[in-house]
Amino acid sequence: MSAHSRVIDALNAHGSKGRGTAWQCVAHEDRAPSLSVTNGNKGVMLNCHAGCATENVVSALGLTMADLFDEPLEKRERPQVVAEYPYCDEQGEVLYLVRRIEPGYDGERKTFRQYRPDGAAGVKGIRRVLYRLPEVIREAQAGGTPLVVEGEKDADNLAKIGCVATCNVGGAGKWSDDYTQHLRGAGEVVVIADRDEPGRKHAVAVADSIKRAGIPVRVLEPARGKDVSDHLAAGLGYDDLVPMESRPTNPKNTGDVQSADAGGSSGISGMPITDTGWDAPLSVDAPTLPPFPVDVLGDLGEFVNATSASLQVPVDLVAFAALATISTATGGRRQVLVKADWRESTALYLAALADSSEKKTPALNAAANPLREVEEELMEAARPEVEATAQEIRITTARMGKAEQNAANASPDKRTEAEADAEAARVKLLELGDTPELPRLLVRDITLEALAKRMYEQGGRIGSLASEGGLFKVAAGLYGNNGKANTDLLLEAYTGGPYTIDRTGRAGARMSHTFLALGLIVQPGIISGLEKQNPEFRQSGLLGRFLYAKPGPTAEDTFDSPPVPVEIASAYDHRIRDLIKRVWSTPDVLTMELTTPARQAFGEFYNAFAKRRKPGGDLHDLADWAGKLRGQLIRIAACLTLYEDPGAREISHQRMTDVITMAPYFIAHARAVFDLMGKNREGALKPARDVLAWLKGRKDPGADFSAREVWQALKGREWADDMDAMNDVLLQLEEYGWLALIPPPDTTGKRGRKPSPRFAVHPWIATPPKEER
Structure with a gap:
């Protein structure tokens, strides 16, 4: 869709009346069309003759400034290798490499490619092994607790805090029972799931493979963010991981993760579930900080x-x-x-x-x-003395200047006297020092x-x-x-x-x-x-x-x-x-x-x-x-x-x-x-807290709402730069369990702009649970 068509569709959906280049402005109450909409070579130019800023018009339409252009405003960043992960055999010899490329190809945020040790692309015929295999084997044979995560970055970040962690090449859905054999002897294996549907399904599959091998296994997931790297970046540690949610279907949300066992239970403990059918959400509250210890100030x-x-x-x-x-x-x-x-x-x-x-x-x-x-x-x-000294400095400076001028112009018989006057003024200035303040x-x-x-x-x-x-x-x-x-x-x-x-x-x-x-x-x-x-x-x-x-x-x-x-x-x-x-x-x-x-x-x-x-x-x-x-x-x-x-x-x-x-x-x-x-850890949750505060302050806190409604209410906040920023916050609240995206209605064949996404809200927003005493 061209940028011009996108803008016209948004105007029509908003109820704006107009034709050609003249339309009613949506950023103010406009009875006569005052918004000029012209189609340029690369995009649309908007000009409200009543004085509305273009940004305000775009925001009122539920669009972003980028939507005014047929092509991206910025050149696409060239993909480049940002990390390299060696996969080694039992003796530590490198079998193949995985390279992380950002940004990824075909519009992806990241892409992973596999290479031979000499850098040639492709690993056909090479045995696939677990990442950081030698460490994993030592940990398992010692009866320790190896951790299984979804990606190499997560494994490396866990290693930084002293844990032994591994993953399989290829990410979610690529676990093999062959990998499980290297975990024999472990006192327990802990699988750490990513907090999304593919991640939880992958964790369940890995846990089932390990359980079938007779190895004790648990499944945990981050308490913050999507993966364990986000969890660690939030200042949390291994002990802060939580049992993986069983994720029953929330009202108006079809994105549940089913158990891998035919009997409906995989033996993996889940998060608390409220009697409303929603999971208990993760807290976004800032930590309670200690009060100032006034008693140690003494008399103060x-x-x-x-x-x-x-x-x-x-x-x-x-x-x-x-x-x-x-x-x-x-x-x-x-x-x-x-x-x-x-x-x-x-x-x-x-x-x-x-x-x-x-x-x-x-x-x-x-x-x-x-x-x-x-x-x-x-x-x-101090004023009288300061002013008197400043005046004396000015007078002495003028006297020295005059004496120097006289010395420069005087005849030889009078030059000595003029030079002596200049020197006396210079010495006096040194005694007086800088002009006082x-x-x-x-x-x-x-x-x-x-x-x-x-x-x-x-x-x-x-x-x-x-x-x-x-x-x-x-x-x-x-x-x-x-x-x-x-x-x-x-x-x-x-x-x-x-x-x-x-x-x-x-x-x-x-x-x-x-x-x-x-x-x-x-x-x-x-x-x-x-x-x-x-x-x-x-x-x-x-x-x-x-x-x-x-x-x-x-x-x-x-x-x-x-x-x-x-x-x-x-x-x-x-x-x-x-x-x-x-x-x-x-x-x-x-x-x-x-x-x-x-x-x-x-x-x-x-x-x-x-x-x-x-x-x-x-x-x-x-x-x-x-x-x-x-x-x-x-x-x-x-x-x-x-x-x-x-x-x-x-x-x-x-x-x-x-x-x-x-x-x-x-x-x-x-x-x-x-x-x-x-802007990390708890600081990154402030936008989420602002949205929750708005939801709780509405006349009907438990009612569904649209992304456009919350944007209109909170735009102008320090973090609310544009609709993209708001969408990121809504996604974060959805991940934390406070919101559930309502499946949009089928608009196939219908004209006009797609409706703004709507969300159901967790019942605790309207009726918080009573604190246990």
Whole structure:
């Protein structure tokens, strides 16, 4: 079908009236045809004379922008080999190779081809064996548990977590009883099915072959995704696999998988089945994250709790804003000597997530107000001297310029005097130094170049508390610099290292020490996909320098919330002011140390924590971030110690042990935020949760719906770029068991556009099951 015919059919199906090139626009209430539809050489041009964007017209028609073209918008990517899998005999000699080619031929996503060891195509006459055969034989003969999967990629991914896994060449439906003989001696064989109809049928056939050989066998399947590779990518392990569903026919769904046994049971345990005939669906809920441990904040906890209750925001937001405020108030004038070769700054990089209208700015303001008030006072106090010095610099600069000009034009007998005047002015300028700036404690919306300038003006230090996420946008290069930004300053200012500002046409400026405190409370959309779009952020260590919070919204939203008690607000204000006076204002960087018991407690935590970052540990996938967590806990302990006593030079055992108990909170929330930044694991399920929330919020949650209905309701979301993205989410929900595609009506011979796919919804959407007590 041509693009023009496709568009005209869609207009007719929508009830649009028109003929030729003039049609009623479907994106607004159009009584007189205002939509121009012209047929070009390669596709259709749409122009609404009332001003509707083409994208909106296309969306209202249930089409995509690609549907306007007779040919694909992009050239087809050339197929290439992306992986090669050697199949070996019992002694490890390569018998043949399987190559994975992407994209596949004939429009397929992938294609597999078999080759001889010398690279010649075809394996006729070569004995077929199991993948990774030598390992499988050793595992079986030792009475172990070999795993059988559908593809080589799955087997290799399982091997990475220490499992012995295999598959047959050719994929689903190609298992032979000859393969089963190599599994004899195994204590048990576990078959892992792909979560689709061919995959489950293949798993049942493999299990039957193994069972007939008298070998114990079970069939499991992924708890997430289509195959075990998706399951592992979701952060799950072998123990998280679930029994294969028996998949009875859901209402309005004919895609069930029948048992291979004549008696109707293969001995394979199934998933729970509801009394409605639907399988129990897989959860798409985000994991429950631990609450912020306010009780370990000491005196600061009173302010955090009271402000949270007054603003009705999660305590996490106030705690992060307050810690960033305290960090800023230290001004980099303290360092912690952890051991002989390890020092930590008091700089904290903190990022908390909160949706729109969750009072991000009020939470930041409540914590940062003392800083802003003191900043204003410092600026007013310094203004007369700063202005006087700036004026003296201007006068001396003008005097030196005039003296230099006189020296250049003077006769020999007067040149010496003019040169002496110029030299005196030069020496005076050196004494005066750079033109002074008013003292600053905070910056907000700023580029990285301007941030470096402000830090230099303030002796290499500054703080930034913001609720709009501009810093992440700037770091991602969204504003200028041809899409690139130099984040070196953010990396150095965290550690306190030196930094040089190179200026075009002017002398460079060098900061021997740098200090930056960051407190960002931003919407999840700001960082969604941040790591995937900017992998250098993770690789450079920038994302690993942040502590993260991803709290849920508060349940309370009442007018009569309790105000913060005056004594609590005053105590917090006094402590921040005292920090600035006794720490920020001092010229020297002083050293803090851990008491002997505190050092011992931290050392024990450090050693136990190190094992969790190694391969096989639960934090190996976050090893870069987790490596910095230990130092960040030292920084928090120092900030809380100074908050209570600006003159403190030691971190106590009690403070250290209290802060160490915060580690589980930071780990759980960092994992959730990294999921979101990488758009993987739980982060990838957000679109599914949005669709389920829409379904539950309808007047009749249990009613069937069309793909077009949910698209019209949710388009504009960060993830809902086009109808293709929505279709992917609906397919995901179908795989998870929340939806069932209703077979479309027969439209053979009928004119017009095919109807939008309709879905039946799981009964639990309308009537969730009661939780067991």
